[in-house]
Structures are given as structure tokens and as C-alpha cells.
Amino acid sequence: MNLQSAVNLEDLRLLARQKLPRIAFDFIDGGVDDELCLKRNREAFAQYRLLPRYLRDVSRRDPSVVLFGRTYSSPIGISPTGLAGLWRPDADLMLAAAAREANVPFLLSSAANASLEDGMRVAPEHVWFQMYCTSDERINADLVQRANQAQPGVLVVSVDVPVNSNRERNRRNGFSRPLRMTPGVVLNAMGHPAWVLRYLRTGGIPMMRNWLPYAPEGANASQVADLYGTLTPAPMISWEHLRRIRDAWKGPLVIKGLLHPDDAREAARLGVDGLVVSNHGGRQLDVAPSPLEMLPAIRAAVGDRVELILDSGVRRGSDVVIARCLGARSAIFGRPTLYAVAAGGQAGVARALQIMRNEIDMVMAQIGCRRFEDLDASYLWTGAPRPAESGSSTCETSLPAVVHTAQRCG
Numbered sequence: 001m002n003l004q005s006a007v008n009l010e011d012l013r014l015l016a017r018q019k020l021p022r023i024a025f026d027f028i029d030g031g032v033d034d035e036l037c038l039k040r041n042r043e044a045f046a047q048y049r050l051l052p053r054y055l056r057d058v059s060r061r062d063p064s065v066v067l068f069g070r071t072y073s074s075p076i077g078i079s080p081t082g083l084a085g086l087w088r089p090d091a092d093l094m095l096a097a098a099a100r101e102a103n104v105p106f107l108l109s110s111a112a113n114a115s116l117e118d119g120m121r122v123a124p125e126h127v128w129f130q131m132y133c134t135s136d137e138r139i140n141a142d143l144v145q146r147a148n149q150a151q152p153g154v155l156v157v158s159v160d161v162p163v164n165s166n167r168e169r170n171r172r173n174g175f176s177r178p179l180r181m182t183p184g185v186v187l188n189a190m191g192h193p194a195w196v197l198r199y200l201r202t203g204g205i206p207m208m209r210n211w212l213p214y215a216p217e218g219a220n221a222s223q224v225a226d227l228y229g230t231l232t233p234a235p236m237i238s239w240e241h242l243r244r245i246r247d248a249w250k251g252p253l254v255i256k257g258l259l260h261p262d263d264a265r266e267a268a269r270l271g272v273d274g275l276v277v278s279n280h281g282g283r284q285l286d287v288a289p290s291p292l293e294m295l296p297a298i299r300a301a302v303g304d305r306v307e308l309i310l311d312s313g314v315r316r317g318s319d320v321v322i323a324r325c326l327g328a329r330s331a332i333f334g335r336p337t338l339y340a341v342a343a344g345g346q347a348g349v350a351r352a353l354q355i356m357r358n359e360i361d362m363v364m365a366q367i368g369c370r371r372f373e374d375l376d377a378s379y380l381w382t383g384a385p386r387p388a389e390s391g392s393s394t395c396e397t398s399l400p401a402v403v404h405t406a407q408r409c410g
């Protein structure tokens with residue numbers, strides 16, 4: 001199989017598995033503990049059915065969405081992922097360029113290897129900046145200041161990593177944080193000489209460029225990674241920090257990682273413009289609900305004032321459509337674009353985005369929807385009434401209760 005013969009995102013995952021040493025592939029692919037959350041994120045989508053409508057002239061379809069005043073060609077985007085330079089040198093810039101070409105947002109992580117400023121040079125209209133708060137208030141303030149200077153479209157603050165999590169694949173493979181490429185780890189990679197050669201040719205561990213300004217003069221990549229490891233995670237971060245960021249940042253502010261409707265309500269009160277509803281792709285708390293399960297309750301909590309973007313487990317165009325029907329404006333995904341960049345660089349990411357675009361378009365036509373923005377809960381079929389219920393006006397439901405109740409009870 002090669003890039004062009006990859007017919008879905010899973011094919012890109014399999015290609016990446018061939019190309020990457022196990023330690024690298026597992027770092028992307030893995031979850032925490034028993035990886036139940038990882039599975040739950042996929043299973044949540046399988047709970048839903050889309051009920052097609054026909055005879056509606058779907059010869060022209062419009063998948064575009066408006067987010068924070070800007071029109072994007074598709075209701076998808078690239079989730080922030082740190083350390084992407086490890087899978088391919090300059091991976092962040094390839095992700096940014098592919099997002100620019102597809103006219104979708106790219107959330108550049110503060111833990112990326114490219115800096116915010118590098119990303120903005122490649123895709124000034126498409127980069128959003130995702131930051132983690134650190135234990136150093138001056139650095140937090142400086143990151144926001146840099147954002148004000150560079151002007152990414154959106155500032156995204158991820159809040160779902162209060163402490164590091166139990167990623168057992170990484171522990172078994174010897175992948176540690178701060179990252180250290182020991183000879184043992186490199187030896188483990190020898191079955192993938194192309195990756196090893198690239199890794200060695202580019203000087204080993206890639207620099208986490210966003211943190212270079214805070215490191216001592218002349219610090220190497222390993223020392224900068226160590227510094228990052230001392231500054232994050234920052235378990236003391238609270239709503240007060242968010243309030244300060246809201247005051248200091250002039251553009252649209254999004255929080256990534258809230259799952260509780262009360263937290264969503266608090267964010268709305270604070271003046272946050274959007275939420276990425278996410279469980280970090282099942283990489284933090286194995287017993288967390290899937291974001292899709294929480295989406296209707298979060299939508300109800302924040303009303304129409306806050307944009308919702310669904311993240312975690314999105315692998316099919318139909319997933320994006322279902323998320324929209326449940327109240328999200330768009331959906332983003334993390335692992336698939338990393339598999340894609342590992343498998344084929346910028347062309348790989350373009351292929352991943354194209355696959356998703358095609359799938360969304362096809363599903364829209366199949367269900368009789370001309371404009372993605374018109375999708376709502378009326379497209380969801382939520383289970384046949386049980387025989388005893390037929391013809392009754394009861395609002396008792398089978399599956400999934402929130403939407404079913406909303407549809408039948410108005």
C-alpha cells in the first residue's frame with residue numbers, strides 16, 4: 001500500500017506503522033491504562049444512526065463552516081500534537097502547509113517542534129496556537145504576549161493535563177518525558193533505517209522551539225526538553241489563570257479539554273469563545289466519558305454563545321456529521337494527521353484531509369443535506385420505538401436518550 005492507494009484513515013495508520021519504529025508509533029497510537037477510553041471514543045460514534053432524506057436535489061453541496069469570523073472550506077481541522085518533529089523533521093510545518101492548502105485550521109501545539117512564529121510564516125491564515133499553562137506566570141504571560149504579537153486566528157488553552165498520565169506503552173518501550181533518546185531507544189529503531197537516518201541527519205531530538213526563549217543561552221534540544229518537563233504539567237492552574245489569559249489575549253479564546261457541563265458553563269461566564277470538547281484522545285483519564293457522549297449536555301449548558309468543536313476518536317466523515325447533529329460546529333483529529341505526516345509528509349496530510357472531505361461530502365449527499373451548517377438532530381435516528389411504545393406519546397427512550405428526548409418531546 002502507498003499514499004494514493006490508502007482509501008481511509010486506518011490505511012494511513014497502517015502505513016505509519018510500517019514506517020515508524022515501534023517506540024514512535026506506540027507514542028502516537030497509545031492511550032492510558034487499559035486503553036478503554038481510546039475504544040470508547042470510537043464506540044460512541046457507533047451508537048448513532050443517520051436517517052437519510054431523499055428527493056432533495058443534492059447535486060451541489062456546501063461543507064464550509066464559519067468559525068470565529070473566518071470561513072473554512074471543510075468542517076474539520078488538525079488537533080494540536082507535540083513532538084511531531086520526531087515522526088518526520090519539520091512535520092509541524094508540513095501540517096501547517098497542508099491545512100493552508102485545504103483551508104482548514106491547524107492547531108499548533110506549544111509542545112510542537114516548530115515555534116508559533118515559524119507556523120505563522122507558513123500558514124498565517126490557518127494557524128491557531130494551543131498553549132499549556134506552565135508553573136511560571138511570567139512565561140504564561142509571555143506566551144500570550146507572543147500570541148498577541150503573532151496573531152494566530154485563535155488562542156487555545158489545553159486544560160486536561162494537570163499531571164502526566166499512565167501511558168503504559170511508552171513505559172514498556174522506554175519512552176520517557178522529558179524525552180531522552182538513549183542508545184537503547186535508538187537500537188529499538190534500527191528496523192526502520194529511513195527513520196533512523198532522518199533522525200540522525202537532523203541532529204537527533206528536535207528542538208521544542210516555543211521554549212527556546214526561556215532556556216539559557218545556547219541550550220541544546222535536550223536541555224530545552226528538560227526545561228519544558230520542569231515547567232509542565234502545572235497542576236496548580238485554576239480558573240484564575242484562565243481569567244488572566246482572557247484579559248490579556250485580544251482574539252478568540254478556546255479552552256480544550258473540558259468535559260463537565262458545569263465547567264463549560266463557567267468558561268462561558270468567563271467570556272471564552274469556544275470549547276474543544278475533548279478527552280485528549282484517551283491519553284489522560286481512562287475512565288473519562290467520550291466527548292461525543294458529553295456534547296449534548298455541554299451544548300445545553302452553554303447555549304448558542306460558545307462554539308463547540310469536537311475532538312477525540314474522529315476517523316470518518318460520518319463522525320463529523322454526527323458531531324454537527326449533536327451541536328458541534330466542526331470536528332478535529334490528532335492521530336490520523338500524525339500517521340499521515342509520518343507516512344508521506346505534507347502529501348500524506350493532504351491525503352488524510354482529502355479522504356475526510358470526500359467522506360463528509362458523500363455522507364451529506366446520502367442523507368439529503370446540501371449545507372453542512374444545516375445539519376441538526378433531525379438527521380439522527382435514535383432507535384425504533386419498542387412495541388409497547390408504538391403510537392404512544394411517551395418520551396421514554398431507548399438510545400441515546402438526550403437526542404431522542406429532544407426530538408420526540410420538542
Ligand SMILES: Cc1cc2nc3c(=O)[nH]c(=O)nc-3n(C[C@H](O)[C@H](O)[C@H](O)COP(=O)(O)O)c2cc1C
Nearest residue numbers: 079080081082109111158280281312313333334335
Ligand atoms: C502524539 C500526540 C501528541 C499530542 N500533543 C498534544 C499537545 O501538545 N497539546 C494538546 O492539547 N493535545 C495534544 N494531543 C491531543 C490531541 O490534540 C487530540 O486531543 C487527540 O489526538 C484527539 O484524539 P484522536 O487522536 O483520536 O483524534 C496529542 C495527541 C497525540 C496523539
